[in-house]
Amino acid sequence: MKLTKTLLTSVLLGASILSFHSTVAARDLQVELGMAAYQAGDYAEAAKSLKDSAIMGDPEAQFMLGRMFYEGQFFKQDYVEAVKWYRKSAEQGNNWGLIFLAGMYEKGEGVEKDFAEAIKLYSKAAKQGDKIAQFYLGGMYHNIGNKVKAKELFKKSCKQGLESACKVLKSYK
Template sequence: MSLLAGPAVADVKAGVDAWSGGEYAKAVNEWREPAKKGDPDAQFNLAQAYKLGRGVKQDLKIAEQWYQRAANQGHLQAADSLGHLLHYQGRIKEALPLLQASSARGEPRAQYLLATELFNGVNIQKDWVRAYALMTRASAAGLAPASRNLAEMDKYIPLEQRQKGVALAGEIETATAQKRAAQVTGFPINTKAPVAVAKPIDVPPSKTTKAVEPGFPGTIPALNGKTTQPEPAKTAKKPAAVAGSWRIQLGAFGSEANAKKLWASLQQKVDGLSGTTYSLVPAGNLSRLQAGPFANRSDAEAMFTKVKSAVVGQGCLIIAP
């Protein structure tokens, strides 16, 4: 078996390089044999090709089969993608166990979809506190539809449950960070179009028609059965972390006046909080009340503990730079 492992990995990497250069059919040919021999990275990448219809004719049934085979071997990205695909096809009950596992690892799209199901309570027992917590985490990860749905949730979920949701979101953040650390990435392919180089390289066009990827990005289910279209993907790089930019989040409000009212109240109750600066960070229709900055995570955690001790039930999150 060790003799097969080296060449198989080499073939998978060669396929990734071909894919990155826009040679999708060549990439598929590189992955097919390793996938048949059981290489989970090749199986995952082959599933991606069939889902997108690049290098092969789009076939969601075949994509599902390859995702399943890779997921059965513990390939976490394949399990994530399989859950998304099943949900996209309306096979909610089949998707839920996968979405729950992905969500527990901190996968934002799974958190978004699971939060929607928990809010609506059609295919799973309704739980507005957990729904708000998961939607908060998905929003913090940058999913624009999640930010919009948080604003919608504010219209239905009582303030007390929203505050519990924010507190739970902090606990979820800590728990998922530990699981993400153990995740194996392998050789995942980049599903975005290749970036143009200074000197274009002539590559024969694929004979197949490029298809729109189903699921995400695409039509994303929103609350109460409605659908929303996500904003175009942003290609700007995340700025590097700056020392002293740790903050704590004290809540999310549809009204800035309510956020400022809470800030005034907390300053009187929490020792040392008045020495920080508050900011209102826009997120869709919400204003997120944050305080800081703190020099490091330890200082942020210290203030987090003071807030939780001084005001029972007060939601609080640690915001990394």
């Protein structure tokens, strides 16, 4: 009896693990299909492929859905809805979600303009080594007069190969 229970538990656990991996693989495939459709300009197919994955919690799909709402691709342009999806992506540490959400706060699109929140979000992505976030954060520090911090961030971004950061860095003496 004990052996049967152990065997049954092992079989059920194995089936659960396989089911989980199959679900993750299927969701990854849906995201890849959605991304390919987006790149091809087939926004209807992209929305269909990405929405379910976004709802299931895939941060890349959440970011892309936010972008589609922001740009008005397939969906009616809706900054509030874009913020919602960017936030979900950002909460999972997705750098693009963090950067685009920060941009929404910086410009006041879909949310109240909030430079402190924008700096906080850019900082999270910059601390993960994201050169784009470092560049934008450098720009924010430059605009508020902290040239030392701005230069440090532009230098980090330039060292990672972001040409725009290198050009800006040349203007610092």
